[in-house]
Amino acid sequence: MQVPNFIVILGNRRNLIFKVSIVINFVVLFYVAMHYSGNSAPGAEWVPVTADGSERSAEIKYLRDEEREFANFTEASMRKLTEFTSQKVAMTTMSTVNKTASSTASDVEKNVSAVPSEANILDEEPYDENVLTNSTLVALKAILGCKDKDFFPETLQRGEYWVLKNYVRANHGPILCHETITTTTHGGFEFLDNLVPLVERWMAPISLAIHAPGTDMLPSVNSIRYLRDCTGHDLVQQYVTFHIFFSNKHIPDHIPNPDEFLKTPYNCSLPVPYAVNSSTTYKEKTNLLYPVNVGRNIARAAALTHYVLPLDIELYPSPYLVPQFLNMIARNEPPLSTSNKPRVFPLSLFEIDKQYNPPQTKLELQGMLKNKTAIPFHKYVCPTCHNIPNGSEWMAKPETPLMEVFYVGKREGKFSHWEPIFIGTHSDAYYDDRLSWEGKKDKMTQAYIFCAKDYEFMILSNAFLVHKPGIKYYKANPKRDKYASKQASFVNNVIKKELKKIFGSKPGCVL
Numbered sequence: 001m002q003v004p005n006f007i008v009i010l011g012n013r014r015n016l017i018f019k020v021s022i023v024i025n026f027v028v029l030f031y032v033a034m035h036y037s038g039n040s041a042p043g044a045e046w047v048p049v050t051a052d053g054s055e056r057s058a059e060i061k062y063l064r065d066e067e068r069e070f071a072n073f074t075e076a077s078m079r080k081l082t083e084f085t086s087q088k089v090a091m092t093t094m095s096t097v098n099k100t101a102s103s104t105a106s107d108v109e110k111n112v113s114a115v116p117s118e119a120n121i122l123d124e125e126p127y128d129e130n131v132l133t134n135s136t137l138v139a140l141k142a143i144l145g146c147k148d149k150d151f152f153p154e155t156l157q158r159g160e161y162w163v164l165k166n167y168v169r170a171n172h173g174p175i176l177c178h179e180t181i182t183t184t185t186h187g188g189f190e191f192l193d194n195l196v197p198l199v200e201r202w203m204a205p206i207s208l209a210i211h212a213p214g215t216d217m218l219p220s221v222n223s224i225r226y227l228r229d230c231t232g233h234d235l236v237q238q239y240v241t242f243h244i245f246f247s248n249k250h251i252p253d254h255i256p257n258p259d260e261f262l263k264t265p266y267n268c269s270l271p272v273p274y275a276v277n278s279s280t281t282y283k284e285k286t287n288l289l290y291p292v293n294v295g296r297n298i299a300r301a302a303a304l305t306h307y308v309l310p311l312d313i314e315l316y317p318s319p320y321l322v323p324q325f326l327n328m329i330a331r332n333e334p335p336l337s338t339s340n341k342p343r344v345f346p347l348s349l350f351e352i353d354k355q356y357n358p359p360q361t362k363l364e365l366q367g368m369l370k371n372k373t374a375i376p377f378h379k380y381v382c383p384t385c386h387n388i389p390n391g392s393e394w395m396a397k398p399e400t401p402l403m404e405v406f407y408v409g410k411r412e413g414k415f416s417h418w419e420p421i422f423i424g425t426h427s428d429a430y431y432d433d434r435l436s437w438e439g440k441k442d443k444m445t446q447a448y449i450f451c452a453k454d455y456e457f458m459i460l461s462n463a464f465l466v467h468k469p470g471i472k473y474y475k476a477n478p479k480r481d482k483y484a485s486k487q488a489s490f491v492n493n494v495i496k497k498e499l500k501k502i503f504g505s506k507p508g509c510v511l
């Protein structure tokens with residue numbers, strides 16, 4: 001007898017990142033035993049895919065091919081798999097999904113959930129935390145109570161900066177604020193080589209602010225076009241929204257109209273526009289500082305979703321973070337359900353050896369930590385800056401079956417200088433627009449506000465970030481050091497007083 005399709009799928013997925021608890025597996029097998037002993041309709045309804053039947057058989061076909069090649073597991077096949085999965089996550093996270101065809105499948109699922117089981121949220125079986133089901137979305141909508149936002153281009157000002165908000169929009173169309181999470185990030189065009197690995201791992205909306213003063217505008221536009229048209233998949237088109245900003249002292253001579261340039265595909269034989277020596281950019285040649293927080297804030301303000309993950313563009317999140325995190329929020333177990341303090345969800349950070357690809361799972365990461373091909377972030381640059389509370393316990397603890405809050409930390413004591421990177425919301429404090437990247441400690445003012453407001457830092461059990469491969473060592477940078485001492489005294493003499501007046505001072509809160 002042929003092995004039922006879904007078993008093939010479960011087996012495969014376990015090799016990757018698919019996690020189903022033993023209890024749930026039992027429930028599934030129990031049901032299937034019954035199903036197959038009776039009349040044998042195709043078992044494909046069991047695939048936890050919410051789209052229509054054709055999608056499902058495509059998945060089965062794909063996974064069989066994938067299994068054949070498994071011994072030969074190259075980066076290319078990983079890419080292919082991630083690409084495939086993107087369609088699935090896109091289908092499950094976007095509002096445009098056609099679900100009518102799956103109604104018979106969900107009828108069946110309801111009957112299965114009548115089988116006694118420990119998990120109490122199994123109204124749609126089997127429970128796959130990498131997929132957002134309709135009932136999860138309904139729960140999220142109720143829990144978050146957020147407001148959907150408009151998604152149209154605007155030209156605005158932010159201090160001395162002009163902002164072309166939603167200059168080139170992702171093709172995903174309007175988004176409901178509870179249905180996905182936005183990574184918000186920023187950079188000069190010379191950093192855009194990071195965008196493809198970022199979107200391949202994130203598979204959800206990205207709001208990206210590009211600093212494009214003067215003649216950096218044209219290569220920025222060309223980079224956007226190249227990334228949308230020439231990367232071999234449509235993830236950038238699907239997910240990434242580009243904003244442009246520049247100082248009013250460095251307005252580009254010509255601002256191309258996206259409605260015009262998006263009409264014709266980019267010539268992909270031209271050189272990669274962002275592959276330049278960074279010392280050749282307008283920003284470097286005119287010796288401008290990088291307004292890192294202006295970029296961060298523009299990207300965050302434009303995000304359409306309730307939850308946001310503000311990242312520097314060289315940090316790549318662990319795959320499936322979006323559905324895993326949102327499913328965790330929907331389950332609403334303690335401490336989520338019992339704490340009413342303001343909260344954010346920090347991720348653990350790592351660097352990896354240049355010759356390796358970023359790990360896909362915590363298990364793989366732990367293997368790399370053991371043989372030192374991965375290390376905690378900035379271990380050789382600023383070990384205390386990114387040390388997270390209970391960090392060594394986090395590294396030692398095995399992956400949990402489902403995403404959960406591993407530990408609730410505070411920014412105090414040994415961690416009073418912590419600059420966490422986290423999933424947060426629009427109600428969190430912004431970064432201070434006046435601080436430059438060159439001046440360092442640019443996230444500290446926000447972290448101080450969190451401390452003063454008694455935020456809880458709910459560290460996620462299975463989620464992590466990996467820096468673009470390559471381990472960093474401390475290198476003296478006299479230019480940065482000069483700005484760093486200037487910025488430190490500005491923070492001390494000016495910003496500190498402001499924050500104390502506005503947010504109050506709390507013992508143990510350090511700026």
Ligand SMILES: *[C@@H]1O[C@H](CO)[C@@H](O)[C@H](O)[C@H]1NC(C)=O
Pocket residue numbers: 068069072
């Ligand atoms: C495995 O990889 C090698 C080298 O890349 C290739 O020649 C071979 O065809 C692959 N085998 C399969 C089954 O894909």
Ligand SMILES: *[C@@H]1O[C@H](CO)[C@@H](O)[C@H](O)[C@H]1NC(C)=O
Pocket residue numbers: 096097098
């Ligand atoms: C949904 O189904 C309807 C009717 O079958 C079809 O017209 C429409 O194009 C489908 N939409 C999508 C997004 O597949």
Ligand SMILES: *[C@@H]1O[C@H](CO)[C@@H](O)[C@H](O)[C@H]1NC(C)=O
Pocket residue numbers: 107108111
């Ligand atoms: C589910 O259970 C109900 C009542 O027990 C039964 O009438 C129905 O046929 C079942 N549906 C399926 C798809 O097994």
Ligand SMILES: *[C@@H]1O[C@H](CO)[C@@H](O)[C@H](O)[C@H]1NC(C)=O
Pocket residue numbers: 097099100134135138
């Ligand atoms: C999801 O469930 C809600 C409530 O049960 C229902 O109103 C809605 O139509 C469903 N959406 C889809 C796409 O099936």
Ligand SMILES: *[C@@H]1O[C@H](CO)[C@@H](O)[C@H](O)[C@H]1NC(C)=O
Pocket residue numbers: 267268269270
């Ligand atoms: C695309 O660029 C290549 C390399 O510069 C050039 O040879 C080719 O003619 C261009 N194609 C088109 C259609 O412009």
Ligand SMILES: *[C@@H]1O[C@H](CO)[C@@H](O)[C@H](O)[C@H]1NC(C)=O
Pocket residue numbers: 277278279
């Ligand atoms: C970039 O250009 C500068 C100055 O022109 C040069 O010193 C440096 O080596 C170049 N870097 C790379 C990676 O080519």
Ligand SMILES: *[C@@H]1O[C@H](CO)[C@@H](O)[C@H](O)[C@H]1NC(C)=O
Pocket residue numbers: 364367368371373
């Ligand atoms: C280190 O561990 C990882 C994950 O287990 C493995 O892929 C890699 O080959 C190992 N590298 C060395 C040098 O041992």
Ligand SMILES: *[C@@H]1O[C@H](CO)[C@@H](O)[C@H](O)[C@H]1NC(C)=O
Pocket residue numbers: 389390393407
């Ligand atoms: C780490 O967590 C454990 C329990 O999870 C707790 O007992 C311990 O005090 C924590 N350590 C630190 C340094 O926070």
